[in-house]
Amino acid sequence: MRILILGGTTEARELAGLVAGEHRVVTSLAGRTSAPRLPAGEVRVGGFGGVAGLAGYLRDERIELLVDATHPFAATMSGHAVAAGAVTGVPVLSLRRPGWTAAPGDVWHRVASLGEAAAVLPGLGRRVFLTTGRQGLAAFAGLDECWFLARSVEPPAPPAPRRLRVLLDRGPFTVTSERGLLAEHRIDVLVTKDSGGSDAKLVAARELGVPVLMIDRPPASAAPAVPTAPAAAEWIGRLARR
Secondary structure, eight states: OEEEEEOOSHHHHHHHHHHTTTSEEEEEEOOOSSSOOOOSSEEEESOOOHHHHHHHHHHHTTOSEEEEOSOTTOHHHHHHHHHHHHHHTOOEEEEOOOOOOOOTTOOEEEESSHHHHHHHGGGTOSEEEEESOGGGGGGGTTOTTSEEEEEESSOOOSSOOSSEEEEEOOSOOOHHHHHHHHHHTTOOEEEEEOOOSOOHHHHHHHHHTOOEEEEOOOOOOSSOEESSHHHHHHHHHHHHTO
8 A cells, every 4th residue: 555644753654664565655754853863665755735735735745544643733734634544535544652650659630721831830930940852942931920941852942931941852762861850950830741652751750749831632533543553553454455
């Protein structure tokens, strides 16, 4: 089969490694980082130009399956995938990792957006570990009363909070390292998106009694969904045998 994976996530790389030996796999990366971790198979970098551009690519490359394995907060791209699949008749599968569930001892405050998080943040703490990604910093740019520690793979572009320290680092991270980071910088509130995956920072926050401001996911797309790369590989195998 000819498979296009909308990637950039750990699950996308894992899926490409599982199926590239049996199928022709092209993984599309958005190009937001200069040195991404590359998956098995072919790789293309850059956008498609909206639904029409993606549909044109599916037709031109004779793609037989489109796998949306983008970040859970990439709602626009997920919507484009479903729309392009409908236009072309190409099946679409969503590979969507499960979100996080609060455990005993967690103190979570759920909000619907970055803007809502910025509005309620000063009431929760003033030394903030911000793990919403570098593109989310702008929402907190006006909060001069807070000090921020942000972590990203590449330096963020303005606007950003005035009192900001940036750590350039790439995971995965351990509970021990996250606990040490929170303690070293006297963090009294963690801001993150409900992206799922490794929960080391959440465990560290629970152990230290640090409250978490959790930004809820956008609604899932209408495509059939599986939670893991192995489940997606099984789904693809069943489709290929039809």
